[in-house]
């Protein structure tokens with residue numbers, strides 16, 4: 001069964017060309033879909049539309065059905081409940097997504113408290129547990145730190161923990177590794193690959209090689225439209241749209257062996273490598 005069905009979704013800002021132009025895709029409960037495209041192609045607007053986080057002046061038409069429920073036109077109060085519970089998002093820039101004035105543990109604690117209430121022992125235990133699950137090697141120290149005291153990789157791990165602590169059925173990742181250097185990027189990709197295993201995920205990136213590491217399926221966006229979508233290996237082998245062919249050529253992805261093994265979980269869990 002599909003957990004997400006997006007049908008003819010169109011988003012306009014004023015009288016300009018639509019930022020998202022009649023796109024459709026579906027996602028099964030344990031599926032991952034990558035969305036790739038160049039800057040301005042409508043990837044972020046698509047994920048913000050699903051999250052109900054578009055500015056008020058955005059005009060949205062079409063349908064976004066999540067778990068059988070229509071989200072287009074859903075009142076903000078209902079959306080807020082959904083975001084605290086069933087749907088969450090990992091943003092590109094953890095420094096802006098985290099509150100700089102609040103210790104990491106307190107921010108994560110708010111999500112843990114919201115989801116588990118009083119039933120699950122102390123909130124602190126939940127916070128430390130989640131920090132450990134995302135590969136933070138000194139959970140207590142990190143919990144007591146402010147975001148600016150963490151490295152970029154640690155901040156992104158904390159953000160992943162915050163996105164997952166409510167056990168969402170659907171996670172939207174918008175360029176979750178773009179701001180990180182290459183080594184840390186790979187560690188965070190491994191982490192997401194493991195942590196998102198039992199969830200539905202939309203993974204937005206401008207980087208086809210990154211999407212290929214975590215998504216079996218991809219949709220290619222150009223100027224607000226999806227120009228092709230399907231099995232990522234098939235699209236890489238036989239792109240139908242010239243834009244996709246260009247993306248593949250520039251990523252040189254055709255030169256990477258198909259079954260190149262991903263680094264193991266140990267890669268992101270080794271204390272010496274924690275970023």
Ligand SMILES: Nc1ncnc2c1ncn2[C@@H]1O[C@H](COP(=O)(O)OP(=O)(O)OP(=O)(O)O)[C@@H](O)[C@H]1O
Pocket residue numbers: 013019037038039040041042043044045046055206
């Ligand atoms: N709040 C807004 N008001 C007006 N136009 C907007 C707004 N947000 C996005 N747009 C426009 O919508 C289009 C798609 O933007 P979007 O951010 O989805 O692109 P993107 O593919 O995610 O690009 P990037 O990779 O740079 O984030 C762009 O032309 C952008 O200028």
